[in-house]
Amino acid sequence: MRMTKARRDILKIFNENDKPLNAEQLSKILEEDYDLSTIYRNLNFFEEQAILRSIVFSDKIKYYFTSKGHYHFVYCTKCKKFQKINKCFEEEFKKHINKKLDFEVKSHTLYFEGLCHDCKNRRDYDEAND
Amino acid sequence: MRMTKARRDILKIFNENDKPLNAEQLSKILEEDYDLSTIYRNLNFFEEQAILRSIVFSDKIKYYFTSKGHYHFVYCTKCKKFQKINKCFEEEFKKHINKKLDFEVKSHTLYFEGLCHDCKNRRDYDEAND
DNA sequence: TTTGCTGCAAATTATTTGCATAGTA
DNA sequence: TACTATGCAAATAATTTGCAGCAAA
Numbered sequence: 001m002r003m004t005k006a007r008r009d010i011l012k013i014f015n016e017n018d019k020p021l022n023a024e025q026l027s028k029i030l031e032e033d034y035d036l037s038t039i040y041r042n043l044n045f046f047e048e049q050a051i052l053r054s055i056v057f058s059d060k061i062k063y064y065f066t067s068k069g070h071y072h073f074v075y076c077t078k079c080k081k082f083q084k085i086n087k088c089f090e091e092e093f094k095k096h097i098n099k100k101l102d103f104e105v106k107s108h109t110l111y112f113e114g115l116c117h118d119c120k121n122r123r124d125y126d127e128a129n130d
Numbered sequence: 131m132r133m134t135k136a137r138r139d140i141l142k143i144f145n146e147n148d149k150p151l152n153a154e155q156l157s158k159i160l161e162e163d164y165d166l167s168t169i170y171r172n173l174n175f176f177e178e179q180a181i182l183r184s185i186v187f188s189d190k191i192k193y194y195f196t197s198k199g200h201y202h203f204v205y206c207t208k209c210k211k212f213q214k215i216n217k218c219f220e221e222e223f224k225k226h227i228n229k230k231l232d233f234e235v236k237s238h239t240l241y242f243e244g245l246c247h248d249c250k251n252r253r254d255y256d257e258a259n260d
Numbered sequence: 261t262t263t264g265c266t267g268c269a270a271a272t273t274a275t276t277t278g279c280a281t282a283g284t285a
Numbered sequence: 286t287a288c289t290a291t292g293c294a295a296a297t298a299a300t301t302t303g304c305a306g307c308a309a310a
Contacts, residue, residue: 002264002309023300035267040300042265055239060190060274061299074242106244109185112204114236132284132289153274165292170275172290190299191274 001049006034010042011051020055020063020073074103131179136164140172141181150185150193150203204233 013021013029021029023039030039043064046052052064053071065071098105143151143159151159153169160169173194176182182194185203228235 004265004309006266036299037268037301038266041302044301053237054188055241056186056188056190057241058184058186058192058243060186060192062188062190071237071239074244074246102247102250103242104245104250105242107183108240108242110203110238110240111185111187112233112235112238113188114204115234116204117232120232120234134284134290136291166274167276167293168291171277174276175290 006038007042007045009033010039010046014052014064014066018065020065022061022063024061026064074101074105136168137172137175139163140169140176144182144194144196148195150195152191152193154191156194204231204235 009030010026013026023036023043026043027034027036027039043052043054043062047054047064050067053067054062054064055071055073056062139160140156143156153166153173156173157164157166157169173182173184173192177184177194180197183197184192184194186192
């Protein structure tokens with residue numbers, strides 16, 4: 001891993017920011033100092049290195065955030081802003097969100113990504129052939 | 131709402147299938163009887179009518195499923211298949227997933243979509259101007 | 261010096277849209 | 286018949302990629 005100015009600048013922003021950001025937003029914060037392709041490449045790189053994590057909401061844009069801590073958010077479909085949640089169970093969540101954040105929940109989704117039974121067992125074979 | 135052959139065929143598939151499907155998959159199941167734009171238009175239509183719900187995973191493709199029941203899934207990032215989950219709390223979920231489904235969880239995400247405090251209070255204004 | 265990173269331009273791909281025609285009520 | 290849905294082709298937009306030059310180690 002080569003620590004370039006672009007990478008330093010990008011990491012700095014994520015460390016100062018606890019809300020998910022997409023490539024476009026990052027580019028603006030960086031005052032367009034870097035080409036978008038550079039930003040995309042670095043975001044991918046950081047995700048591979050598990051330094052950043054990403055999430056895709058219904059707008060189909062990839063948002064990145066640091067891998068430390070929780071991956072639970074409320075996302076406003078109108079202004080596209082996030083708020084972090086620190087509580088951990090669904091029912092509590094809902095109360096917390098409705099009352100403490102004054103956020104009107106329209107829908108919620110929980111998903112787990114990983115490898116299913118079949119892919120898990122075929123892993124070595126697949127990785128050698130991907 | 132005009133009940134066309136395309137709409138009937140699409141709904142039939144979703145009613146027989148409890149796993150999320152994307153436009154491409156649907157098109158194949160329908161043996162390419164309909165143009166993709168027709169399928170996309172109808173999926174949007176059904177979602178507006180709250181007959182279908184959708185979810186976007188890390189592959190950025192929109193998957194649709196019937197609005198009845200739970201919106202909790204495990205999603206295999208390799209084969210892109212889903213399995214439904216019926217349990218309702220996170221910790222229980224994890225055990226359930228790991229043991230009962232033999233699914234190796236790599237990451238999980240929970241999110242609530244809706245309107246934040248600001249947008250909620252500005253709702254009338256915004257809706258009139260969108 | 262060497263290899264990996266960046267900028268630029270072009271490609272990719274899921275989805276959307278305009279328009280003329282066909283189909284439903 | 287009146288209006289909506291469909292097919293086709295072209296447009297859109299986030300992201301990726303090839304390539305040549307530049308910058309970390």
